[in-house]
Amino acid sequence: MKIYRNLFIVISAVNGSNFQIEQQCPQCGAPIILDEADRILSCKFCRTHVYLATEDLFRFYIPPAQGISETIYFIPYWRIKGLSYTIGGMDISNKYFDINFLCLDSKLLPHSLGLRPQAMKLKFVGGNNDDTGKFIASSSNTREALLNNFRTHTSEPRQQEIFIGETVSVIYTPVYFANGCLCDAVLKSPFYPKIEEAAIRPALDSAPDEKWHVEFLPLLCPDCGADLPGGKDALTVFCGNCNSAWNPSTKNFTKVKYSAWQEQGDDITYLPFWQMKVKVSGFQLETYADLIKLANLPKAPSEEWTKTPFYFCAPAFKLNPVLFLRWCRQLTATPSPKDLTDDFPAKKIHQVTLPVNEALGSSILTLSSLIADKRHLADVAASLKFSLEDYSLVFHPFKISAGELVHTKLDFAMDSSALTLGSYL
Numbered sequence: 001m002k003i004y005r006n007l008f009i010v011i012s013a014v015n016g017s018n019f020q021i022e023q024q025c026p027q028c029g030a031p032i033i034l035d036e037a038d039r040i041l042s043c044k045f046c047r048t049h050v051y052l053a054t055e056d057l058f059r060f061y062i063p064p065a066q067g068i069s070e071t072i073y074f075i076p077y078w079r080i081k082g083l084s085y086t087i088g089g090m091d092i093s094n095k096y097f098d099i100n101f102l103c104l105d106s107k108l109l110p111h112s113l114g115l116r117p118q119a120m121k122l123k124f125v126g127g128n129n130d131d132t133g134k135f136i137a138s139s140s141n142t143r144e145a146l147l148n149n150f151r152t153h154t155s156e157p158r159q160q161e162i163f164i165g166e167t168v169s170v171i172y173t174p175v176y177f178a179n180g181c182l183c184d185a186v187l188k189s190p191f192y193p194k195i196e197e198a199a200i201r202p203a204l205d206s207a208p209d210e211k212w213h214v215e216f217l218p219l220l221c222p223d224c225g226a227d228l229p230g231g232k233d234a235l236t237v238f239c240g241n242c243n244s245a246w247n248p249s250t251k252n253f254t255k256v257k258y259s260a261w262q263e264q265g266d267d268i269t270y271l272p273f274w275q276m277k278v279k280v281s282g283f284q285l286e287t288y289a290d291l292i293k294l295a296n297l298p299k300a301p302s303e304e305w306t307k308t309p310f311y312f313c314a315p316a317f318k319l320n321p322v323l324f325l326r327w328c329r330q331l332t333a334t335p336s337p338k339d340l341t342d343d344f345p346a347k348k349i350h351q352v353t354l355p356v357n358e359a360l361g362s363s364i365l366t367l368s369s370l371i372a373d374k375r376h377l378a379d380v381a382a383s384l385k386f387s388l389e390d391y392s393l394v395f396h397p398f399k400i401s402a403g404e405l406v407h408t409k410l411d412f413a414m415d416s417s418a419l420t421l422g423s424y425l
Ligand SMILES: [Zn+2]
Pocket: 025, 026, 027, 028, 029, 030, 043, 044, 045, 046, 047, 048
């Protein structure tokens, strides 16, 4: 069997499935299967409950096939899965995307991982007995630089493409040399077209090694020491004892400001939204009155709105592209509520599953979709720079009624299956 090198990056419009990760319990060694999106490892044997943390990105590898005695090299690929929006012409179009591409500066290596069976289980880089071989450090290119590169290859001119990554990670695939050419160590067969050993081996041998390994953080509140519960894919964990919120995704726990728009009654579910103070280059967008003027919203100016701070809002959870943008637009166009409660026991909440730095990407979309005059949308959008100055989480109250989740204060509704299905729609 021969493997054809994909000259173009694999793009799948519907492939929403995740890889599974094999990992041993750090306490008792029991085998545990995690989903790619999981952040909390719970062991049912020893009751260990730890957060999987990294300074930047998770790095996984595809285990090589058995019985290869040659040196295995692990080649890094970016994997980005999430929402993609294109601003062009008079409109914003969207799609779901799932892409991977080479994370090294090499013209010889395959551009993408190629087709990999989704049933294949990955492992975390570092700390395994069977990962002997050379892990090539991923190039210093940032996610942004790579995405820009990707955009220039795929976008039409005069279009702007925005990615909101739900999953951004590095996946290593194993290769080795046999009979003078590079071979795939999963399928045990040479790449096609042939990649000569002499042309690529010196670069792989001299490349720096990857030193990364996953960190396990005990889930204890840094303020009061209480246990921090959380769904397995939670990016933010909440202390029910002292009502604090934490982001453990870097190696430290970072406190996250949060509040809730509380509602009376027992049957309320709270959904998290990022409320972001964003600086937009060249525009004054400090108050809600500024937004009305800039976007030409059909609202009468009022004295109060010149004193109402303006925030961009975005769901802090995964949602299909259409609903995601709709909620960004609706909540951003609504002045921020005044009666928010800081002292909120975060119970009956939907987990935070979309990080704020990814949600920030929605600002340009939200603004573009609010601006009434769409004639020069792509040009305007391309010239704007957005930077995050401050942020917090705001829980909004929803009630389930006739298969719909209804915002109890604003009366906006969404199909309740949108949440359980998340990005798989
Ligand atoms: Zn255990």
